[in-house]
Amino acid sequence: MATNFLDRSRSVAGPGFSRWLVPPAALCIHLCIGEAYAFSVFNKPLAQLLCAAQSACPPATAKVVSTTPGDWTIPELGWIFSVAIVVLGLSAALFGRWVERVGPRQSMFVAAICFAAGFFVSALGVSAHQLWLIYLGYGVIGGIGLGIGYISPVSTLIKWFPDRPGLATGTAIMGFGGAALIASPLSVLLMKSFSSATSNGVASTFLVLGVLYLIWMLVGSMIVRIPPAGWAPAGYVVPTTSHGLITARQVLRAQALRTPQFYLLWFVLFLNVTAGIGVLSQASLMIQDVLGVSVAAAAGFVGLLSLFNMGGRIFWASMSDFLGRKSTYVIFFVVGAILYALTPTLGNAHNIVLFVLAYCIVLTFYGGGFATVPAYLRDLFGTVEVGAIHGVLLTAWSAAGVAGPVLLNYIRQYEINSGVPKADAYGVTMYLMAILLVIGLLCNLAIRPVADRYYMPAGAEVPA
Amino acid sequence: MSTGPTTTPATDPGIGAKLFLAWAFVGIPLLWGVILTCINAAKLFQ
Numbered sequence: 001m002a003t004n005f006l007d008r009s010r011s012v013a014g015p016g017f018s019r020w021l022v023p024p025a026a027l028c029i030h031l032c033i034g035e036a037y038a039f040s041v042f043n044k045p046l047a048q049l050l051c052a053a054q055s056a057c058p059p060a061t062a063k064v065v066s067t068t069p070g071d072w073t074i075p076e077l078g079w080i081f082s083v084a085i086v087v088l089g090l091s092a093a094l095f096g097r098w099v100e101r102v103g104p105r106q107s108m109f110v111a112a113i114c115f116a117a118g119f120f121v122s123a124l125g126v127s128a129h130q131l132w133l134i135y136l137g138y139g140v141i142g143g144i145g146l147g148i149g150y151i152s153p154v155s156t157l158i159k160w161f162p163d164r165p166g167l168a169t170g171t172a173i174m175g176f177g178g179a180a181l182i183a184s185p186l187s188v189l190l191m192k193s194f195s196s197a198t199s200n201g202v203a204s205t206f207l208v209l210g211v212l213y214l215i216w217m218l219v220g221s222m223i224v225r226i227p228p229a230g231w232a233p234a235g236y237v238v239p240t241t242s243h244g245l246i247t248a249r250q251v252l253r254a255q256a257l258r259t260p261q262f263y264l265l266w267f268v269l270f271l272n273v274t275a276g277i278g279v280l281s282q283a284s285l286m287i288q289d290v291l292g293v294s295v296a297a298a299a300g301f302v303g304l305l306s307l308f309n310m311g312g313r314i315f316w317a318s319m320s321d322f323l324g325r326k327s328t329y330v331i332f333f334v335v336g337a338i339l340y341a342l343t344p345t346l347g348n349a350h351n352i353v354l355f356v357l358a359y360c361i362v363l364t365f366y367g368g369g370f371a372t373v374p375a376y377l378r379d380l381f382g383t384v385e386v387g388a389i390h391g392v393l394l395t396a397w398s399a400a401g402v403a404g405p406v407l408l409n410y411i412r413q414y415e416i417n418s419g420v421p422k423a424d425a426y427g428v429t430m431y432l433m434a435i436l437l438v439i440g441l442l443c444n445l446a447i448r449p450v451a452d453r454y455y456m457p458a459g460a461e462v463p464a
Numbered sequence: 465m466s467t468g469p470t471t472t473p474a475t476d477p478g479i480g481a482k483l484f485l486a487w488a489f490v491g492i493p494l495l496w497g498v499i500l501t502c503i504n505a506a507k508l509f510q
Contacts, residue, residue, distance in 0.1 A: 015476075016476030016479060017476070017479075018476075018479050018482075018483055020483055021482060021483060021486050024486035024487050024489065024490045024491075025486070027490040027494075028489070028490060031490055031493065031494065175490070175494075178494050178497065178498075180497075181494070181497030181498055181500070181501050182493050182494065182496065182497035184497075185496075185497065185500050219489065223486055293508065294507075296504075296507050297507045297508045297510075299504060299507075300504045300505040300506065300507040300508040301505070301508050303500075303501040303504045303505050304501070304505040304508065306501065307498065307501050307502070307505070352508070352509070353509075356508065
């Protein structure tokens with residue numbers, strides 16, 4: 001039976017299995033679901049569906065996207081991504097324990113079905129020109145796939161790599177950052193090949209992407225395995241005593257949610273992501289306003305930020321295995337705050353190399369924050385329900401996904417309305433981001449080892 | 465302190481090929497994306 005194949009018991013690794021097959025399995029999932037970061041490539045084509053059908057779209061240089069009545073607006077379309085990110089956090093929190101119980105294969109399978117179904121329902125929404133179907137498809141159904149898919153491989157990787165948890169989770173979560181590098185050009189290529197005199201090819205592109213992502217994610221769910229009970233890498237010494245923040249004991253999700261450490265870490269992630277996502281959402285506009293570069297060069301800047309976002313995930317998560325999680329976040333917050341505070345000066349000096357370099361480094365901290373947090377949770381709460389705890393923590397991302405762009409947009413608009421030139425309107429925001437990072441630093445420094453009363457008693461069974 | 469109780473012995477002769485295929489399956493598309501991004505990013509400094 002197909003269901004049996006998905007059972008946790010059927011995915012236990014047999015003799016000869018290499019743990020290095022698990023990171024590519026995780027990458028199969030994250031390189032697909034991270035497509036969400038590239039969804040903005042569909043904004044303009046989605047806003048031109050009706051004018052494209054009538055061959056009446058304004059030229060690319062025009063200030064308006066479409067003048068055809070009934071065409072969707074860019075702010076309306078912006079909600080698709082926001083809904084998906086909010087549902088990602090909620091579903092990760094809601095399904096975290098289920099993912100732990102059924103194992104990675106079944107949860108990856110469900111994530112694949114949901115994520116692909118999101119594209120199929122959205123294709124229907126495009127064909128019928130019903131925006132609510134896209135909110136439902138990509139936002140809600142796809143968002144559930146995002147949430148389940150994001151946490152599915154994390155605890156499995158931590159169990160396979162107890163000696164290098166940061167490297168392992170960093171490799172998978174790097175895929176989420178790198179997915180946009182594939183999805184963006186692929187989507188443009190597909191839309192171009194499917195476009196005709198009366199269509200810009202979005203519906204067909206959604207269908208093809210749905211099929212491709214379904215296949216890719218299912219391959220990941222077939223490859224993944226969980227380690228046999230009691231397994232440890234050759235030569236690895238299982239620690240039996242806690243030292244510093246790294247515990248040798250276990251905390252269940254319900255208990256973890258009662259600890260101050262969980263909420264401090266929630267704010268650490270929230271503040272780090274708020275600062276980074278605010279910049280990412282405005283990067284193209286910002287560099288055009290501040291340095292006066294072309295649209296094509298601004299697109300190159302956004303691509304470069306994605307590259308550093310991806311690189312930061314593997315680099316900092318791996319480094320955290322040696323530096324310690326707390327020290328790694330201290331670097332993010334201290335250096336990040338300094339760089340945010342410097343960028344207005346670098347912009348005013350029109351120093352393009354240093355300006356770009358500063359933002360690229362900041363984006364490595366943004367990505368590194370995501371990738372290091374599962375290992376931080378493992379250090380504090382042990383491995384037994386780390387996936388479920390991570391799922392709840394991702395609500396910080398949902399909150400930051402709304403707060404970051406809103407904060408940056410609101411302050412920028414307020415500044416412009418107050419008569420500040422466009423090029424200078426980002427200064428206050430960058431100083432504010434620096435302050436947020438200082439608050440994040442204080443939260444991080446306040447994290448101490450979990451108190452004894454929250455740990456599972458020695459020898460206790462994990463509840464089903 | 466105690467040592468790890470078990471390890472999965474490497475008895476699968478095809479494991480090398482499996483590892484190559486699995487990493488190529490994710491690595492090749494990622495490399496394609498990275499190269500395209502670098503080409504586009506070069507416009508920033510021209």
